[in-house]
Amino acid sequence: MIFILKPHATEQDAKQLLDQIEAAGLKPLYMPGVERTVIGAIGDERVLNSLHLDFHPLVDEVKPILSSYKLVSRELYPIDTRxxxxxxxxxxxxxxxxxxxxxxxxxxxxxxxxxxxxxxxxxxxxxxxxxxxxxxxxxxxxxxxxxxxxxxxxxxxxxxxxxxxxxxxxxxxxxxxxxxxxxxxxxxxxxxxxxxxxxxxxxxxxxxxxxxxxxxxxxxxxxxxxxxxxxxxxxxxxxxxxxxxxxxxxxxxxxxxxxxxxxxxxxxxxxxxxxxxxxxxxxxxxxxxxxxxxxxxxxxxxxxxxxxxxxxxxxxxxxxxxxxxxxxxxxxxxxxx
Amino acid sequence: MIFILKPHATEQDAKQLLDQIEAAGLKPLYMPGVERTVIGAIGDERVLNSLHLDFHPLVDEVKPILSSYKLVSRELYPIDTRxxxxxxxxxxxxxxxxxxxxxxxxxxxxxxxxxxxxxxxxxxxxxxxxxxxxxxxxxxxxxxxxxxxxxxxxxxxxxxxxxxxxxxxxxxxxxxxxxxxxxxxxxxxxxxxxxxxxxxxxxxxxxxxxxxxxxxxxxxxxxxxxxxxxxxxxxxxxxxxxxxxxxxxxxxxxxxxxxxxxxxxxxxxxxxxxxxxxxxxxxxxxxxxxxxxxxxxxxxxxxxxxxxxxxxxxxxxxxxxxxxxxxxxxxxxxxxx
Amino acid sequence: MIFILKPHATEQDAKQLLDQIEAAGLKPLYMPGVERTVIGAIGDERVLNSLHLDFHPLVDEVKPILSSYKLVSRELYPIDTRxxxxxxxxxxxxxxxxxxxxxxxxxxxxxxxxxxxxxxxxxxxxxxxxxxxxxxxxxxxxxxxxxxxxxxxxxxxxxxxxxxxxxxxxxxxxxxxxxxxxxxxxxxxxxxxxxxxxxxxxxxxxxxxxxxxxxxxxxxxxxxxxxxxxxxxxxxxxxxxxxxxxxxxxxxxxxxxxxxxxxxxxxxxxxxxxxxxxxxxxxxxxxxxxxxxxxxxxxxxxxxxxxxxxxxxxxxxxxxxxxxxxxxxxxxxxxxx
Amino acid sequence: MIFILKPHATEQDAKQLLDQIEAAGLKPLYMPGVERTVIGAIGDERVLNSLHLDFHPLVDEVKPILSSYKLVSRELYPIDTRxxxxxxxxxxxxxxxxxxxxxxxxxxxxxxxxxxxxxxxxxxxxxxxxxxxxxxxxxxxxxxxxxxxxxxxxxxxxxxxxxxxxxxxxxxxxxxxxxxxxxxxxxxxxxxxxxxxxxxxxxxxxxxxxxxxxxxxxxxxxxxxxxxxxxxxxxxxxxxxxxxxxxxxxxxxxxxxxxxxxxxxxxxxxxxxxxxxxxxxxxxxxxxxxxxxxxxxxxxxxxxxxxxxxxxxxxxxxxxxxxxxxxxxxxxxxxxx
Known part of the structure; x- marks a missing residue:
């Protein structure tokens, strides 16, 4: 999951989020940019839903990486169901x-x-x-x-x-x-x-x-x-x-x-x-x-x-x-x- | 309700529909045009639903005149409900x-x-x-x-x-x-x-x-x-x-x-x-x-x-x-x- | 073309519109209903555009009967163009x-x-x-x-x-x-x-x-x-x-x-x-x-x-x-x- | 800019993209995940358009971080224009x-x-x-x-x-x-x-x-x-x-x-x-x-x-x-x- 922070978010703000991601058992990634800071969370991002980081006032946008369905996905079961x-x-x-x-x-x-x-x-x-x-x-x-x-x-x-x-x-x-x-x-x-x-x-x-x-x-x-x-x-x-x-x-x-x-x-x-x-x-x-x-x-x-x-x-x-x-x-x- | 007939509908076809409208207790109207014939049904058109004239193979389009809701309509009850x-x-x-x-x-x-x-x-x-x-x-x-x-x-x-x-x-x-x-x-x-x-x-x-x-x-x-x-x-x-x-x-x-x-x-x-x-x-x-x-x-x-x-x-x-x-x-x- | 009048339109109002339709060379049709009055204009309704009857304060809705295109229509030229x-x-x-x-x-x-x-x-x-x-x-x-x-x-x-x-x-x-x-x-x-x-x-x-x-x-x-x-x-x-x-x-x-x-x-x-x-x-x-x-x-x-x-x-x-x-x-x- | 690679992309594939990003003067970021690998490009991502990395056969999705407009943006000019x-x-x-x-x-x-x-x-x-x-x-x-x-x-x-x-x-x-x-x-x-x-x-x-x-x-x-x-x-x-x-x-x-x-x-x-x-x-x-x-x-x-x-x-x-x-x-x- 990728989090794009608001323009005025500080490094301190970012650290807080990174700590929360790590505490949830995911690998945190810090990507400070010129105009915006981006934060990544690597792992099964579905566990992040309970953290509600997307509601954080300093988070501007959240971009999920994985699809939200599993059991019906061909990635998990490649064979056609009859x-x-x-x-x-x-x-x-x-x-x-x-x-x-x-x-x-x-x-x-x-x-x-x-x-x-x-x-x-x-x-x-x-x-x-x-x-x-x-x-x-x-x-x-x-x-x-x-x-x-x-x-x-x-x-x-x-x-x-x-x-x-x-x-x-x-x-x-x-x-x-x-x-x-x-x-x-x-x-x-x-x-x-x-x-x-x-x-x-x-x-x-x-x-x-x-x-x-x-x-x-x-x-x-x-x-x-x-x-x-x-x-x-x-x-x-x-x-x-x-x-x-x-x-x-x-x-x-x-x-x-x-x-x-x-x-x-x-x-x-x-x-x-x-x-x-x-x-x-x-x-x-x-x-x-x-x-x-x-x-x-x-x-x-x-x-x-x-x-x-x-x-x-x-x-x-x-x-x-x-x-x-x-x-x-x-x-x-x-x-x- | 207004019925627009298909281009090849005959006067005979129109008469059939007009009879059905009359039998349902509505006033039928015959409007033969140069390119298309139009038929009208005057009265409470909601009773026409059971006739299914809209499915008639010679009817091209049906244009209702009255709204399909009644009890919630301001036309029936003009006073604001609290x-x-x-x-x-x-x-x-x-x-x-x-x-x-x-x-x-x-x-x-x-x-x-x-x-x-x-x-x-x-x-x-x-x-x-x-x-x-x-x-x-x-x-x-x-x-x-x-x-x-x-x-x-x-x-x-x-x-x-x-x-x-x-x-x-x-x-x-x-x-x-x-x-x-x-x-x-x-x-x-x-x-x-x-x-x-x-x-x-x-x-x-x-x-x-x-x-x-x-x-x-x-x-x-x-x-x-x-x-x-x-x-x-x-x-x-x-x-x-x-x-x-x-x-x-x-x-x-x-x-x-x-x-x-x-x-x-x-x-x-x-x-x-x-x-x-x-x-x-x-x-x-x-x-x-x-x-x-x-x-x-x-x-x-x-x-x-x-x-x-x-x-x-x-x-x-x-x-x-x-x-x-x-x-x-x-x-x-x-x-x- | 079909005109549905507003609920409070009188017979007098309808007559005015019917006269305008007739003057434009179309056949006017008067369809007084229980809840609404409907007026029809039979003929090449495209000439009605210049009358702007649809803007008339007593007209609630206008329902055209003919398609608005002609030259490209299969009704006029049934043969496939190559x-x-x-x-x-x-x-x-x-x-x-x-x-x-x-x-x-x-x-x-x-x-x-x-x-x-x-x-x-x-x-x-x-x-x-x-x-x-x-x-x-x-x-x-x-x-x-x-x-x-x-x-x-x-x-x-x-x-x-x-x-x-x-x-x-x-x-x-x-x-x-x-x-x-x-x-x-x-x-x-x-x-x-x-x-x-x-x-x-x-x-x-x-x-x-x-x-x-x-x-x-x-x-x-x-x-x-x-x-x-x-x-x-x-x-x-x-x-x-x-x-x-x-x-x-x-x-x-x-x-x-x-x-x-x-x-x-x-x-x-x-x-x-x-x-x-x-x-x-x-x-x-x-x-x-x-x-x-x-x-x-x-x-x-x-x-x-x-x-x-x-x-x-x-x-x-x-x-x-x-x-x-x-x-x-x-x-x-x-x-x- | 964030690139989500297709499930079967290898580390080798990712390296190629990272090199291209670096060569374009942006800071590349490598985020290997359990199910998917994600790649980031930090800097003025608008220069990446000419690289067309989004058309790369191994790139599944591209998620831009910055808005695509500049001159009209309030981020650049915060004062109301009259x-x-x-x-x-x-x-x-x-x-x-x-x-x-x-x-x-x-x-x-x-x-x-x-x-x-x-x-x-x-x-x-x-x-x-x-x-x-x-x-x-x-x-x-x-x-x-x-x-x-x-x-x-x-x-x-x-x-x-x-x-x-x-x-x-x-x-x-x-x-x-x-x-x-x-x-x-x-x-x-x-x-x-x-x-x-x-x-x-x-x-x-x-x-x-x-x-x-x-x-x-x-x-x-x-x-x-x-x-x-x-x-x-x-x-x-x-x-x-x-x-x-x-x-x-x-x-x-x-x-x-x-x-x-x-x-x-x-x-x-x-x-x-x-x-x-x-x-x-x-x-x-x-x-x-x-x-x-x-x-x-x-x-x-x-x-x-x-x-x-x-x-x-x-x-x-x-x-x-x-x-x-x-x-x-x-x-x-x-x-x-």
């Missing part, structure tokens, strides 16, 4: 496609969607039973009834299921019904929820917060792994920017960057990442090309009657087009679909 | 100052801070017992022990208390210990939490999410009021932008805008809003000038030893300076301090 | 690769780079003679000397050249030396410069501004085409967001969106779009997959000694890797490399 | 108010506005003769005719004038007509323009770019001062964020921060900074409170007929209200109006 949802290994050779409606609406709706998904190599069916909605007047999901529908569809179709968890209390209940718990963008820093799913072994699909940095996403994953659950799948779903032509700005830089920094699998959500149905196919192709381990995409048998987010849903014909359009790009990336 | 924390009316003539440490650390720490706060006209003391921290390795708060310390300090000093709630389950427990529940930026769209505090009558200090729009903040407040708790105080605490010189960008436009659109009181958090101790005083003055109902500010007897966010804490001398520096601006705004 | 740089048709079947150093440094440097570029199917060599630099103390380019070097390298290697123009006065001079004029992100709204290159027939590579919306990019292109030069190539080069792990956030949503809205060719700059050498290859692959017409990428024989932006330059080996890594994705997109 | 526009000293005890229309439209229009401005303590009248407009179809200004109108109004009313320059070629011409040259947000990094006004002694009002960092604004000012013109006034005019309720997000953090870092005067533009007429007064009050040296505000005798930006213009009555509403805040800040 997370199994049912029998499907996310992060393996096969490109992951998770598809389904934004919200579970009825048994008939979900079975209808499962019917056409099973005609393709799909890893799992998704569908929300608890929907976090911006307005209290929007459809909030079917709750446990929705979970039962998911379970029934899964048993009938053989497809594993992914569904969003919005409350730490629901963790055990949901784990009985679904094969993978999704944490939505709005809850990426709901730390109680992260700890709750960290106590299970059920796979967790962790979506990047709407304006979360890549480092914050990795630290959110670190919460889950640190609590005991190594089965974490990351998901880029678009970030909030000034651009209004698309609902979000899909950050594929982040996908390539994450693949270099972490051993966890990384999916892309082109539905929320664009918010525009016509952009889902090109961005799915780009996701495959940039090195993502798969996509999670919204589909519906009748988008015009979807109870939420219909604007970005694919209908069966469009889903067919997506799969055949992605195929050569998935293969160019050395994977199968 | 929310009482203990005996102090937030939103009234007196300018609200809530101060205290980021985290409750010990009885001695909090009593020490209360001692100098009571020398000023302070509305309440703040302090976190449950701390939502980006990294799992940072100090997470004292939990219920912290709530007990808050209660004891409150009884000793006479100051009401404000503390952050991070889990819907804690609502009843916390309401027994503290006088105002804070919902932090990361939880602004934790809808379960909003509903939980909506079932109480304890005042809620709702912070704007890190990248929440003003409308989303008002809709989050609408969740609480709609669930039954009208005692909501809004708080602008800085938004995330590309600028890195300050930790966040304090959005005082939002404060002036909110005061025009809602009857709820609006506070400003200059500590998180800037993240830089030296900027707290000028931005507090600006908050008073722009029309905020008060500020919530981080103070500590010894910022260099604070267990979190020491970088932006004021020490007792700086807090004195803040209060005397703000006074003429508060008075210029027609209020008292 | 822009020739030398003999290479950008926007045609062959995927465009423009490569070269950030800045022209010497004849030897540029010839060295041209030597390895000519071993690949490269459309043109790029290199800046005039460098817009954030700091006045950074290398500012060789000026006309740099243009001469470009010309000499072009004659020797047969590669057409692309170079940035930063001043309207240089337009004629530069057009004598180079085959394509680049307008950099910082100058995307330097309207004098847009008009100056609009008077030539030399192809223009127009980069999206650092925080320009897609619509503003299209309007900047409209300036050039409207001034008489139809040979415009758009370029997505990353936008400024809150994320700091990468220098910019490459917006591939924008590329797919632009390909749908405009007939102009669209390139991607993965060097500036990421600012990180290790991300250039995956994002170039993604650019091909998303439907871009090509890439413009920074290369150098010795990145460690580049006079600017060396951090994101590819060396010859990395450029070879880029070309072979992109090939299957370019072909999957139905193009050749 | 810039005279006509007889008015911007940055002095009197709070600066510059007002006038977005665009000069006619002699009558400008004289009318000057008539009511002279009833107040206004420093100068503003008005654009050259308008940079997003669309080529919008009103582009009267050009030199507009400058003549400005000059005539100035002679008649005694008010000095401020007008925007958009082309380096116009510098000499404009300096003959107006008392202060404005550089607009879109041209903040038009370096040719910065250099051109740097060769004059006419005061320059430099607006922050729409998404420029504070450091980039200071570097743009450094260009002008470095070219020979010390008479620079900075202006915060709102930045582009995800928020759409207001046209821009006025960044008053930046104003307080700038006042600490630079000796140059800092104005605020609440008209563009909010884009909403009703927010101009509260944000002007906040600007005075936060420590700005003044404001620049758009006014018109008839906003509904303004040829550009009427939406944010104040009419004479509103301007009166602004002045009387700001007065107590200006005085609370220890200044006069």
């Amino acid at each position: 997370v199994k949802i049912g029998n499907f290994a996310v992060g393996g050779e096969a490109f992951t496609v998770i598809a389904g409606p934004c919200a579970v609406e009825s048994q008939q709706q979900l079975d209808g969607i499962a019917d056409y998904l099973t005609q393709h190599k799909v890893a799992a069916i998704r569908g929300g039973a608890y929907k976090p909605r911006t307005s209290p007047y929007s459809f909030q999901g079917l709750g446990e009834e929705g979970l039962k529908i998911l379970k029934a569809t899964s048993e009938r179709s053989g497809l594993p299921t992914v569904s969003e968890i919005v409350d730490a209390n629901d963790a055990e209940l949901m784990a009985q019904y679904v094969d993978c718990l999704q944490i939505g963008a709005r809850n990426m820093q709901n730390f109680r929820l992260l700890e709750a799913v960290g106590k299970l072994q059920t796979p967790v699909l962790l979506k990047r917060g709407m304006s979360a940095t890549i480092e914050e996403l990795l630290l959110a994953a670190e919460y889950i792994v640190n609590a005991g659950n190594p089965n974490v799948i990351l998901c880029e779903r678009g970030i909030r920017t000034y651009e209004t032509a698309t609902r979000n700005t899909l950050d594929l830089n982040a996908v390539a960057y994450l693949k270099q920094k972490t051993h966890l699998p990384v999916l892309v959500d082109p539905s929320h990442g664009t918010g525009v149905r016509d952009l889902v196919i090109p961005l799915s192709r780009a996701a495959a090309a940039v090195g993502a381990d798969g996509i999670i995409v919204e589909t519906h048998t009748n988008p015009a009657q979807a109870l939420s987010d219909g604007h970005q849903n694919l209908d069966p014909q469009q889903f067919d087009d997506l799969m055949s359009s992605m195929k050569p790009f998935v293969e160019a990336a050395g994977r199968s679909l | 929310v009482k924390i203990g005996n102090f009316a937030v939103g009234g003539e007196a300018f609200t100052v809530i101060a205290g440490p980021c985290a409750v650390e010990s009885q001695q720490q909090l009593d020490g801070i209360a001692d100098y706060l009571t020398q000023h006209k302070v509305a309440a003391i703040r302090g976190g017992a449950y701390k939502p921290r980006t990294s799992p390795y940072s100090f997470q708060g004292l939990g219920e022990e912290g709530l007990k310390i808050l209660k004891a300090t409150s009884e000793r000093s006479g100051l009401p208390t404000v503390s952050e709630i991070v889990d819907a389950n804690d609502a009843e427990l916390m309401a027994q210990y503290v006088d105002c529940l804070q919902i932090g930026a990361r939880n602004m769209q934790n809808f379960r939490l909003l509903e939980a505090v909506g079932k109480l009558q304890t005042p809620v200090l709702l912070k704007r999410g890190m990248s929440a729009t003003i409308e989303e903040l008002l809709l989050a407040a609408e969740y609480i009021v709609n669930a039954g708790n009208p005692n909501v105080i809004l708080c602008e605490r800085g938004i995330r932008t590309y600028e890195t010189a300050t930790r966040n960008t304090l959005d005082l436009n939002a404060v002036a805008y909110l005061k025009q659109k809602t009857h709820l009181p609006v506070l400003v958090d200059p500590s998180h809003g800037t993240g830089v101790r030296d900027l707290v005083i000028p931005l507090s003055r600006a908050a008073a000038a722009v029309g905020a109902d008060g500020i919530i500010v981080e103070t500590h007897t010894n910022p260099a030893q604070a267990l979190s966010d020491g970088h932006q804490n004021l020490d007792p001398q700086q807090f004195d300076d803040l209060m005397s520096s703000m006074k003429p601006f508060v008075e210029a705004a027609g209020r008292s301090l | 822009v020739k740089i030398g003999n290479f048709a950008v926007g045609g079947e062959a995927f465009t690769v423009i490569a070269g150093p950030c800045a022209v440094e010497s004849q030897q440097q540029l010839d060295g780079i041209a030597d390895y570029l000519t071993q690949h199917k490269v459309a043109a060599i790029r290199g800046g003679a005039y460098k817009p630099r954030t700091s006045p103390y950074s290398f500012q380019g060789l000026g006309e000397e740099g243009l001469k070097i470009l010309k000499a390298t072009s004659e020797r290697s047969g590669l057409p050249t692309v170079s940035e123009i930063v001043d309207a006065n240089d337009a004629e001079l530069m057009a004598q030396y180079v085959d394509c004029l680049q307008i950099g992100a910082r100058n995307m709204q330097n309207f004098r410069l847009l008009e100056a290159v609009g008077k030539l027939q030399t192809p223009v590579l127009l980069k999206r501004g650092m925080s320009a919306t897609i619509e503003e990019l299209l309007l900047a292109a409209e300036y050039i085409v409207n001034a008489g030069n139809p040979n415009v190539i758009l370029c997505e080069r990353g936008i400024r967001t809150y994320e700091t792990a990468t220098r910019n956030t490459l917006d591939l949503n924008a590329v797919a969106y632009l390909k749908q809205k405009t007939h102009l060719p669209v390139l991607v700059d993965p060097s500036h779009g990421t600012g990180v050498r290790d991300l250039v290859i995956p994002l170039s692959r993604a650019a091909a997959a998303v439907g871009a017409d090509g890439i413009i990428v920074e290369t150098h024989t010795n990145p460690a000694q580049a006079l600017s932006d060396g951090h994101q330059n590819l060396d010859p080996q990395q450029f070879d890797d880029l070309m072979s890594s992109m090939k299957p994705f370019v072909e999957a997109a139905g193009r050749s490399l | 810039v005279k526009i006509g007889n008015f000293a911007v940055g002095g005890e009197a709070f600066t108010v510059i007002a006038g229309p977005c665009a000069v439209e006619s002699q009558q229009q400008l004289d009318g506005i000057a008539d009511y401005l002279t009833q107040h303590k206004v420093a100068a009248i503003r008005g654009g003769a050259y308008k940079p407009r997003t669309s080529p179809y919008s009103f582009q200004g009267l050009g030199e005719e507009g400058l003549k109108i400005l000059k005539a109004t100035s002679e008649r009313s005694g008010l000095p004038t401020v007008s925007e320059i958009v082309d380096a070629n116009d510098a000499e011409l404009m300096a003959q007509y107006v008392d202060c040259l404005q550089i607009g947000a879109r041209n903040m990094q038009n370096f040719r323009l910065l250099e051109a006004v740097g060769k004059l002694q006419t005061p320059v009002l430099l607006k922050r770019g729409m998404s420029a960092t504070i450091e980039e604004l200071l570097l743009a000012a450094e260009y002008i001062v470095n070219a020979g013109n010390p008479n620079v006034i900075l202006c915060e005019r709102g930045i582009r964020t995800y928020e759409t309720a207001t046209r821009n997000t006025l960044d008053l953090n930046a104003v307080a921060y700038l006042k600490q870092k630079t000796h140059l005067p800092v104005l605020v533009d609440p008209s563009h900074g909010t884009g909403v007429r009703d927010l101009v007064i509260p944000l002007s009050r906040a600007a005075a409170a936060v420590g700005a040296d003044g404001i620049i505000v758009e006014t018109h005798t008839n906003p509904a007929q303004a040829l550009s930006d009427g939406h944010q213009n104040l009419d004479p009555q509103q301007f009166d209200d602004l002045m009387s509403s700001m007065k107590p805040f200006v005085e609370a800040a220890g200044r006069s109006l």
